[in-house]
Amino acid sequence: QVQLQESGPGLVTPSETLSLTCTVSGASLGTSYWSWIRQSPRRGLEWIGFVQYSGSPIYNPSLKRRATLSVDTSKNQFSLNLTSVTAADTALYFCAGILGSDNYNWFDPWGQGTLVTVSS
Amino acid sequence: DIQMTQSPLSLSASVGDRVTITCRASQSIAKYLNWYQQKPGKAPKVLIYAASTLHSGVPSRFSGSGSGTDFTLTINNLQPDDFATYFCQQCFTTLYTFGQGTKLEIK
Numbered sequence: 673q674v675q676l677q678e679s680g681p682g683l684v685t686p687s688e689t690l691s692l693t694c695t696v697s698g699a700s701l702g703t704s705y706w707s708w709i710r711q712s713p714r715r716g717l718e719w720i721g722f723v724q725y726s727g728s729p730i731y732n733p734s735l736k737r738r739a740t741l742s743v744d745t746s747k748n749q750f751s752l753n754l755t756s757v758t759a760a761d762t763a764l765y766f767c768a769g770i771l772g773s774d775n776y777n778w779f780d781p782w783g784q785g786t787l788v789t790v791s792s
Numbered sequence: 793d794i795q796m797t798q799s800p801l802s803l804s805a806s807v808g809d810r811v812t813i814t815c816r817a818s819q820s821i822a823k824y825l826n827w828y829q830q831k832p833g834k835a836p837k838v839l840i841y842a843a844s845t846l847h848s849g850v851p852s853r854f855s856g857s858g859s860g861t862d863f864t865l866t867i868n869n870l871q872p873d874d875f876a877t878y879f880c881q882q883c884f885t886t887l888y889t890f891g892q893g894t895k896l897e898i899k
Contacts (some may be wrong), residue, residue: 717836717879717890730886734793766835776842777883778826782835 674698676767676783684761684790690754694767694783701725701745705770707779708741708752712763722770723750757790764788794818794882798891804899809870813894815863815880824884827856827865830893831876839878840865872898 680692694706707722721731723741731739740753754761764787768779795818805811815825823843828836838847840856843863853868867874875898880891 716892717881719888719890722886732887768835773845774842776824776845778838778841778847779828779836779881780838780847782837785835 674769674781676769676781678765678767678783678786680765680786680788682787682789684757684788685792686758686790687756690752690757690761690788690790692752692765692767692786692788693749694751696748696750696769699769701743701748701750705777706741706743706750707768707770708739709766709768709779709782710761710763711766711785714760715763718763720752720754759790762788762790793887794821794885794889796880796882796889796891798878798880798894800894801892802895802897804897805870806899807870807872810866810868811870811896813865813878813880813896815858815865815891817861817863817882817884820860821882821884823859824882825856825858825863826881826883827854828879828881829874829876830879836879867896 675697677695684690702725705722708720711717723729729741738755743750764785766785768782771780797816799814825843827840830836844856855866877893877895879893
Protein backbone atom coordinates (compact mmCIF):
# COMPACT_ATOMS: atom_id res chain seq x y z
CA GLN A 673 0.00 0.00 0.00
CA VAL A 674 1.42 3.35 -1.06
CA GLN A 675 1.52 5.97 1.68
CA LEU A 676 2.57 9.60 1.62
CA GLN A 677 3.56 11.78 4.56
CA GLU A 678 4.16 15.52 4.47
CA SER A 679 6.65 17.21 6.77
CA GLY A 680 7.86 20.72 7.32
CA PRO A 681 7.39 23.84 9.45
CA GLY A 682 3.87 24.77 10.41
CA LEU A 683 4.69 28.46 10.66
CA VAL A 684 6.51 30.56 8.07
CA THR A 685 7.37 34.25 8.24
CA PRO A 686 6.04 36.51 5.47
CA SER A 687 8.49 37.01 2.57
CA GLU A 688 10.38 33.84 3.55
CA THR A 689 10.40 30.45 1.81
CA LEU A 690 7.97 27.66 2.61
CA SER A 691 9.66 24.25 2.37
CA LEU A 692 7.80 20.95 2.58
CA THR A 693 8.84 17.37 1.98
CA CYS A 694 6.72 14.36 1.10
CA THR A 695 8.03 10.92 1.98
CA VAL A 696 6.69 8.08 -0.15
CA SER A 697 6.52 4.54 1.20
CA GLY A 698 5.32 1.43 -0.57
CA ALA A 699 6.35 2.60 -4.03
CA SER A 700 9.37 3.97 -5.83
CA LEU A 701 9.29 7.58 -6.97
CA GLY A 702 10.11 6.34 -10.45
CA THR A 703 6.73 4.65 -10.80
CA SER A 704 4.55 7.76 -11.01
CA TYR A 705 4.13 11.49 -11.13
CA TRP A 706 3.94 13.31 -7.79
CA SER A 707 2.04 16.45 -6.99
CA TRP A 708 1.41 19.15 -4.41
CA ILE A 709 -2.07 20.53 -3.79
CA ARG A 710 -3.18 23.06 -1.23
CA GLN A 711 -6.53 23.88 0.30
CA SER A 712 -7.75 27.04 1.94
CA PRO A 713 -11.19 28.50 2.69
CA ARG A 714 -10.47 31.39 0.31
CA ARG A 715 -9.05 29.51 -2.66
CA GLY A 716 -10.49 26.00 -2.22
CA LEU A 717 -8.40 23.17 -3.63
CA GLU A 718 -5.53 24.50 -5.74
CA TRP A 719 -3.11 22.34 -7.69
CA ILE A 720 0.46 23.61 -7.26
CA GLY A 721 2.47 21.40 -9.61
CA PHE A 722 3.75 17.93 -10.36
CA VAL A 723 7.12 16.32 -10.80
CA GLN A 724 8.52 13.05 -12.04
CA TYR A 725 11.87 11.50 -11.14
CA SER A 726 13.10 12.59 -14.57
CA GLY A 727 11.97 15.49 -16.71
CA SER A 728 10.97 19.01 -15.81
CA PRO A 729 8.29 19.78 -13.24
CA ILE A 730 5.04 21.41 -14.34
CA TYR A 731 3.67 24.30 -12.29
CA ASN A 732 0.46 26.20 -11.89
CA PRO A 733 1.14 29.59 -13.53
CA SER A 734 -0.96 31.30 -10.83
CA LEU A 735 1.97 30.85 -8.45
CA LYS A 736 3.99 33.19 -10.66
CA ARG A 737 7.17 31.13 -10.64
CA ARG A 738 7.44 31.10 -6.84
CA ALA A 739 7.17 27.30 -6.64
CA THR A 740 9.93 24.77 -7.16
CA LEU A 741 9.40 21.02 -7.03
CA SER A 742 12.25 18.55 -6.73
CA VAL A 743 12.82 14.84 -6.21
CA ASP A 744 15.31 12.98 -4.02
CA THR A 745 15.26 9.38 -5.22
CA SER A 746 17.81 8.28 -2.61
CA LYS A 747 15.33 9.15 0.14
CA ASN A 748 12.18 8.42 -1.90
CA GLN A 749 11.03 11.97 -1.22
CA PHE A 750 9.82 14.93 -3.23
CA SER A 751 9.74 18.51 -2.07
CA LEU A 752 8.07 21.87 -2.52
CA ASN A 753 9.71 25.25 -2.08
CA LEU A 754 7.49 28.31 -2.28
CA THR A 755 9.27 31.64 -2.12
CA SER A 756 8.13 35.10 -1.00
CA VAL A 757 5.14 33.80 0.92
CA THR A 758 2.31 35.98 2.12
CA ALA A 759 -0.73 35.36 4.28
CA ALA A 760 -2.51 34.22 1.11
CA ASP A 761 -0.26 31.13 1.10
CA THR A 762 -1.67 29.97 4.44
CA ALA A 763 -3.28 26.64 3.65
CA LEU A 764 -3.42 22.91 4.25
CA TYR A 765 -0.78 21.44 1.93
CA PHE A 766 -1.21 17.94 0.54
CA CYS A 767 1.17 15.79 -1.43
CA ALA A 768 -0.40 13.25 -3.76
CA GLY A 769 0.47 10.70 -6.37
CA ILE A 770 -1.01 10.81 -9.83
CA LEU A 771 -2.46 7.58 -11.15
CA GLY A 772 -3.76 7.03 -14.63
CA SER A 773 -5.48 4.75 -17.08
CA ASP A 774 -6.12 5.19 -20.81
CA ASN A 775 -4.95 8.85 -20.77
CA TYR A 776 -7.15 9.68 -17.78
CA ASN A 777 -5.44 10.53 -14.51
CA TRP A 778 -6.41 11.35 -10.96
CA PHE A 779 -4.82 12.18 -7.62
CA ASP A 780 -4.30 9.08 -5.52
CA PRO A 781 -3.04 8.43 -2.91
CA TRP A 782 -2.89 11.59 -0.81
CA GLY A 783 -0.91 12.45 2.27
CA GLN A 784 -2.82 13.48 5.37
CA GLY A 785 -1.96 17.13 4.79
CA THR A 786 0.06 19.62 6.77
CA LEU A 787 -1.17 23.03 7.85
CA VAL A 788 1.15 25.91 7.04
CA THR A 789 0.44 29.34 8.48
CA VAL A 790 2.21 32.42 7.17
CA SER A 791 2.50 34.95 9.95
CA SER A 792 5.04 37.11 11.69
CA ASP B 793 -7.70 28.02 -16.81
CA ILE B 794 -10.72 25.77 -17.02
CA GLN B 795 -13.20 26.84 -14.35
CA MET B 796 -15.21 24.15 -12.60
CA THR B 797 -18.53 25.19 -11.06
CA GLN B 798 -20.44 22.90 -8.73
CA SER B 799 -24.03 23.13 -7.62
CA PRO B 800 -25.43 23.15 -5.11
CA LEU B 801 -22.69 24.23 -2.71
CA SER B 802 -24.56 22.64 0.15
CA LEU B 803 -27.21 20.00 0.36
CA SER B 804 -29.24 18.43 3.13
CA ALA B 805 -30.54 14.91 2.79
CA SER B 806 -31.58 11.92 4.83
CA VAL B 807 -30.24 8.39 5.05
CA GLY B 808 -31.74 6.38 2.21
CA ASP B 809 -32.21 9.39 -0.09
CA ARG B 810 -30.84 9.79 -3.57
CA VAL B 811 -28.84 12.95 -4.24
CA THR B 812 -27.32 14.49 -7.33
CA ILE B 813 -24.45 16.97 -7.50
CA THR B 814 -23.68 18.86 -10.68
CA CYS B 815 -20.34 20.06 -12.03
CA ARG B 816 -20.01 22.32 -15.04
CA ALA B 817 -16.77 23.06 -16.89
CA SER B 818 -16.10 26.41 -18.55
CA GLN B 819 -15.12 24.59 -21.74
CA SER B 820 -15.47 21.07 -23.07
CA ILE B 821 -13.35 18.55 -21.21
CA ALA B 822 -14.69 15.40 -22.90
CA LYS B 823 -14.80 12.86 -20.05
CA TYR B 824 -11.71 14.11 -18.22
CA LEU B 825 -13.53 14.58 -14.95
CA ASN B 826 -12.91 13.11 -11.51
CA TRP B 827 -15.00 13.14 -8.33
CA TYR B 828 -13.57 13.10 -4.80
CA GLN B 829 -15.02 12.75 -1.32
CA GLN B 830 -13.49 14.62 1.60
CA LYS B 831 -14.30 14.24 5.28
CA PRO B 832 -13.31 16.79 7.94
CA GLY B 833 -9.62 16.66 8.76
CA LYS B 834 -8.89 14.16 5.99
CA ALA B 835 -7.51 14.26 2.48
CA PRO B 836 -9.85 13.87 -0.48
CA LYS B 837 -10.37 10.36 -1.81
CA VAL B 838 -11.10 9.62 -5.44
CA LEU B 839 -14.52 8.11 -6.09
CA ILE B 840 -14.89 8.28 -9.87
CA TYR B 841 -12.51 8.97 -12.74
CA ALA B 842 -13.11 9.45 -16.44
CA ALA B 843 -16.52 10.88 -15.54
CA SER B 844 -18.18 7.53 -14.91
CA THR B 845 -15.62 4.86 -13.89
CA LEU B 846 -15.89 3.82 -10.27
CA HIS B 847 -12.54 3.72 -8.49
CA SER B 848 -11.59 0.42 -6.89
CA GLY B 849 -13.39 -0.21 -3.62
CA VAL B 850 -15.99 2.54 -4.06
CA PRO B 851 -19.54 1.36 -3.34
CA SER B 852 -21.83 0.92 -6.32
CA ARG B 853 -24.34 3.41 -4.90
CA PHE B 854 -22.02 6.08 -6.29
CA SER B 855 -22.26 6.81 -10.00
CA GLY B 856 -21.09 9.50 -12.38
CA SER B 857 -22.24 10.63 -15.76
CA GLY B 858 -21.72 13.35 -18.33
CA SER B 859 -19.29 14.52 -20.95
CA GLY B 860 -18.31 17.80 -22.54
CA THR B 861 -19.18 20.49 -20.01
CA ASP B 862 -21.88 18.99 -17.79
CA PHE B 863 -21.38 16.22 -15.27
CA THR B 864 -23.27 14.69 -12.37
CA LEU B 865 -22.43 12.63 -9.32
CA THR B 866 -25.33 10.59 -8.00
CA ILE B 867 -25.45 8.82 -4.67
CA ASN B 868 -28.26 6.31 -4.25
CA ASN B 869 -29.49 5.09 -0.88
CA LEU B 870 -27.42 7.55 1.16
CA GLN B 871 -25.54 5.99 4.04
CA PRO B 872 -24.32 7.75 7.20
CA ASP B 873 -20.74 7.43 5.95
CA ASP B 874 -21.59 9.46 2.81
CA PHE B 875 -22.10 12.78 4.59
CA ALA B 876 -19.03 14.67 3.48
CA THR B 877 -17.87 17.26 0.96
CA TYR B 878 -17.61 16.32 -2.71
CA PHE B 879 -15.33 17.89 -5.30
CA CYS B 880 -15.06 17.59 -9.04
CA GLN B 881 -11.71 18.03 -10.79
CA GLN B 882 -10.80 18.25 -14.46
CA CYS B 883 -7.75 16.56 -15.94
CA PHE B 884 -8.33 17.66 -19.54
CA THR B 885 -5.35 19.94 -19.20
CA THR B 886 -2.38 19.61 -16.87
CA LEU B 887 -3.43 22.89 -15.30
CA TYR B 888 -5.68 20.81 -13.05
CA THR B 889 -8.59 22.64 -11.45
CA PHE B 890 -11.20 21.73 -8.87
CA GLY B 891 -14.78 22.69 -8.20
CA GLN B 892 -15.63 24.65 -5.04
CA GLY B 893 -17.04 21.60 -3.32
CA THR B 894 -20.54 20.50 -2.29
CA LYS B 895 -21.14 19.88 1.39
CA LEU B 896 -23.63 17.09 1.97
CA GLU B 897 -25.21 17.27 5.41
CA ILE B 898 -27.69 15.17 7.31
CA LYS B 899 -31.21 16.58 7.33
